[in-house]
Amino acid sequence: MFIKQLYTGCLSEAAYYIESDGIAAIVDPLRDVDSYLQLARERNATIKYIFESHFHADFVSGHLDLQKATGAPIVYGPNTETHFPIHLAKDGEIFQLGKVSIEVLHTPGHTVESTCYLLRDETSKPHAVFTGDTLFVGEVGRPDLSSGEMSKEELASLLYDSLNGKLASLPDDVIVYPAHGPGSNCGKNLGPATSSTIGEEKQSNYALQSQTKEEFIKAVTTDLPAAPLYFPINARINKEGYDSLDKIMEAALTPLSPADFKKWMENEDTIILDTRSAGDFTKQFVPGSISIGLEGRFAEWAGSLLPFDKPIILVTEEGQERESVVRLARVGFSQIHGYLAGGVEAWRQAGEEIDLIIDVEVDELAMDMPYDDHLVAVDVRREAEFADGHVRGAVNFPLNDLTDPGSMANIEELQNLYIYCGSGYRSVIAASLMKRQGIHNLRNVLGGFNAIRVQEGIEIVKDNSVLN
Known part of the structure; x- marks a missing residue:
């Protein structure tokens, strides 16, 4: 028996390759399936099954492309309805995989179709359970992401039954392999590890402690952060289907x-997406570009900030064109129509206009604040981050809100905006969005709040009303 977790850090997503006696299965594959096919080839194995734990909301699954490449059936658990052929498994159904077996455990709660897959070894002993978004390390799947008719409280009630009736009864040494790790928005506060055991979770996971169903429902439905706007779109794509990645790559x-790029720019709906690092972007960029650098949580911010129904053209670091497209496709973008050959330097050499964003060190902010009556510190972190500490007098424009031009309506022409986030990644995204809306009197504070909080001469305050 061979198990490999294939973890993608920028999405906090874990897919799994399981193999026995030359027969393999993939659990929760990402959109780009080459790594699974390559692993099977290297091990002279045949992929026999594709197991899906549920309709993922945070990424587009590779189930259809993998099925096309292998002929393996796509397996979903009960209560699943799709627009493409699947094997609709029954609760308790067993799939033979070489000398081991995989048992279907229907565990509704995160969504109505959520299903875990219990791997039994050659002696039929439970060895590992692939829990999807039902059970994470230190957390459980949030019950408010389903687009069905059930409320989050009703789904939380089902989740309580699934955890206590199916998972908690497994032997303590059974390995827990979830679909996500730290940083994922599919749970409130995932632990730092990407695997655990049933025993460890029963000991440390708040959701598996002794409590009434009412107490559990309150715990898992309280203080849920807002879900990213693209989640329902990805869930729908996973349910209805999509164009193959190869087709998207061909156009993208x-x-x-520069001349062809400029023609695309004549369409006011066209999005110019620059995936270079924040530091490279601020020095020079094509006017109107939106910066979302590959070095951060690129796919999540792209899905949260960019429209899915408008054409996208790319500016990338040389050699990063394919990576940029793959990461966009992972969260459902398909209307990508090419990239600027030669990058920004080719654009500049063609005599086209270049824009920039002024970067300032935190000591410059400290020196300017007492003397510039028009200076406004703009904090683009989440509301909770802002409440936990911010520059006195700063205004909070969370980055997610900047997709609405109306959110910038109160910015006055004479104000000098000093934009900061946590470390400097989100602030550049925010500055590019503001520039695109015609706001040019801005500066990007290098190092963000991490640097600001230790800078002498800048007063930090908290908003206890939000924290409490």
């Missing part, structure tokens, strides 16, 4: 000369 990897 078209090199565009």
Whole structure:
């Protein structure tokens, strides 16, 4: 028996390769399936099954492309309705995989179709359980992401039954392999590890402690952060189907000369997405570009900030064109029409206009604040981060809100905006969005709040009304 977790850090997503006696299965594959196919080839194995734990909301699954490449059936648990052929498994159904077996455990709660897969070894002893978004390390799947007719409280009630009736009764040494790790928005506060055991979770996970159903429902439905706006879109794509990644790549990897790039820009709906690092972007960029650098949680911010129904053209670091497209496709973007050949330097050499964003060190902010009556510190972190500590007098424009031009309506022409986030990644995204809306009197504070909080001469305050 061979198990490999294939973890993608920028999405906090874990897919799994399981193999026995030359027969393999994939659990919760990402959109780009080459790594699974390559692993099977290297091990001279045949992929026989594709197991899906539920309709993922935070990424587009690779189930359809993998099925096309292998002929393996796509397996979902009970209560699943799709627009493409699947094997609709029954609760308790067993799939033979070489000398081991996989048992279906229907565990509704995160969604109505949520299903775990129990792997039994060659002696039929429970070895590991692939829990999808039902059970994480230190957390459980949030019950408010389903687009069905059930309320989060009703789903939480089902989740309580699933955890206590199916998972908690497994032997303590059974390994827990969840679909996500720290940083995922599919749970409130996932632990730092990407695997655990049933025994460890029963000991430390608040959701598996002795409590009434009412207490559990309150615990898992309280203080849920807002779900990213693209989650319902991805869940729908996973249910209804999509164009193959190869088809998307064919159009997206078209090199565009500066002249061709400029023609696309004539369409006011076109999104210019620059995936270079924040530091490279601020120095020079094509006017109107939106910066979302590959070095951060790129796919999540792209899904949260960009429209899915408008054409996208790319500006990338040389050699990062394919990576940029793959990461966009992972969260459902398909209308990508090429990239600027030669990058920003080719654009500049063609005599086209270049824009920039002024970067300032935190000591410059400290020196400017007492003397510039028009200076406004703009904090683009989440409300809870802002409440936990911010520059006195700063205004909070969470980055997620900046997709609405109305959110910037109160910015006055004479104000000098000093934009900061936690470390400097989100602030550049925010500055690019503001620039795109015609707001140019801004500066990006390097190092963000991490640098600001230790800078002498800048007063930090908290908003206890929000924290409490």
